[in-house]
Amino acid sequence: MGRLIGSVALGYVVMFVLVFCLFTALYLILGADRSFQPGTYDASWLWIGTSTLLALLAAAAGGWACAAVARNDKGPKVLAGLVIALGLLLAVPVITADPDTTPRTSVVGNMEAMQKAQQPVWIALLNPFLGAIGVMAGARLFGVRKPESAPAA
Secondary structure (H helix, E strand, C coil): HHHHHHHHHHHHHHHHHHHHHHHHHHHHHHHHHHHHCCCEEEEEEHHHHHHHHHHHHHHHHHHHHHHHCCCCCHHHHHHHHHHHHHHHHHHHHHHCCCCCCCCCCCCCHHHHHHHCCCCHHHHHHHHHHHHHHHHHHHHHHHHHCCCCCCCCC
């Protein structure tokens, strides 16, 4: 049981650190004008596409790390379930938020961008499932597959 919990915790930490670092780097590369729609805090299509790809890669790395410690498919399955559950919980504020119509200034720091960014609801609902797919894909890259039945004697 300890190995299972440790594998899930490690996988989640790997995902969290990679997402934070990759998204910070992406924002520094794109800047506010290419990360957001003109004059707003609505995410641009460039941001949505690139961040989705980076999130999938981070999820795969988390699934790979989880599988390496778990040594079976239970850890990645639990991690994938956790990604879906937490992702859907984090989607609730996106779904219930009133749109912020405050005009965006030309200079937006990284922290302000994280706090004020607005993504489409469908992305907030899709991301947890894409994350779970990424986790399971990463686990498969490590070599964790469904246990095969024993050969007949």
